[in-house]
Amino acid sequence: MTKKKKTVGKTDVDVILIGAGIMSATLGVLLKELEPGLSIEIYERLDIAAAESSDAWNNAGTGHSAFCELNYTPEKKDGTVETKKAVQIAENFEVSKQFWAYLIEKGLVSNPGNFIRKIPHMSFVWGKKNVEYLKKRYEALQKCTLFSEMEYTEDAKVIDTWAPLIMDGRKKDEKIAATKMDLGTDVNFGSLTRDMFSHLKEQENVNLYFNHEIRDLKKNKDDNWAVKSLPSGKAATDSGK
Numbered sequence: 736m737t738k739k740k741k742t743v744g745k746t747d748v749d750v751i752l753i754g755a756g757i758m759s760a761t762l763g764v765l766l767k768e769l770e771p772g773l774s775i776e777i778y779e780r781l782d783i784a785a786a787e788s789s790d791a792w793n794n795a796g797t798g799h800s801a802f803c804e805l806n807y808t809p810e811k812k813d814g815t816v817e818t819k820k821a822v823q824i825a826e827n828f829e830v831s832k833q834f835w836a837y838l839i840e841k842g843l844v845s846n847p848g849n850f851i852r853k854i855p856h857m858s859f860v861w862g863k864k865n866v867e868y869l870k871k872r873y874e875a876l877q878k879c880t881l882f883s884e885m886e887y888t889e890d891a892k893v894i895d896t897w898a899p900l901i902m903d904g905r906k907k908d909e910k911i912a913a914t915k916m917d918l919g920t921d922v923n924f925g926s927l928t929r930d931m932f933s934h935l936k937e938q939e940n941v942n943l944y945f946n947h948e949i950r951d952l953k954k955n956k957d958d959n960w961a962v963k964s965l966p967s968g969k970a971a972t973d974s975g976k
């Protein structure tokens with residue numbers, strides 16, 4: 736987010752958002768809700784919104800809540816499992832869900848089924864050491880209410896009902912374990928981004944420029960920012976926007 740310097744012949748705007756992905760869409764909607772008088776310009780070098788990382792084909796769509804991501808809960812040297820990061824991420828995702836619920840209630844984005852779906856988040860491990868880790872992780876996370884619905888099992892029959900393909904052809908004596916959180920979500924960030932921009936574009940003093948690339952930004956002495964954009968594909972000159 737930058738502020739643009741007021742210069743004769745160039746536009747003056749409160750906020751510039753660079754790139755039309757989920758981050759700019761979220762920040763733009765939040766700012767406009769909190770400060771409706773703000774003027775906002777969004778510059779995207781491609782010809783549509785959410786065509787890079789936020790597009791559904793370019794990310795896994797996991798609603799990251801730390802329910803299944805084992806890398807958020809490392810095992811410490813003393814053998815205990817660190818849950819601080821996982822708890823923080825689970826809390827942050829709850830805040831995101833509250834924000835999206837607010838957008839739906841106010842009619843700012845369309846049907847929630849278009850961008851968020853419930854899907855169980857599972858972790859599956861094999862081998863004695865990994866099973867011990869998953870059990871410790873499960874027990875440590877139980878101290879936080881956000882994880883209270885997590886289920887843990889070492890029973891092959893139960894895992895077979897959760898994820899039959901994973902169990903297909905597996906050795907009977909193999910040590911395995913799994914956790915499952917039915918509260919998990921699958922998010923289409925691309926659809927959500929495009930919904931938020933559709934709403935933003937209808938707001939007063941909001942302009943979205945596709946095929947425009949930001950080539951330079953400089954902080955002025957007065958703490959405002961000078962930002963240079965060009966139609967995508969053009970060579971840089973001093974012409975500004």
Ligand SMILES: Cc1cc2nc3c(=O)[nH]c(=O)nc-3n(C[C@H](O)[C@H](O)[C@H](O)COP(=O)(O)OP(=O)(O)OC[C@H]3O[C@@H](n4cnc5c(N)ncnc54)[C@H](O)[C@@H]3O)c2cc1C
Pocket residue numbers: 753754755756757758759778779780781784785786787788789790793794795796797798799924947948949950
């Ligand atoms: C393989 C993969 C899997 C992922 N899986 C998940 C997941 O499961 N769950 C999850 O929550 N997150 C996941 N992520 C992360 C998530 O997709 C990104 O964090 C998120 O989409 C980033 O949003 P963004 O708006 O910052 O970026 P983007 O959506 O990439 O938007 C940036 C935009 O800026 C434009 N742009 C760039 N430079 C300029 C410029 N100079 N001028 C004008 N426009 C410009 C680009 O064209 C683009 O449209 C994954 C990411 C990847 C790559």
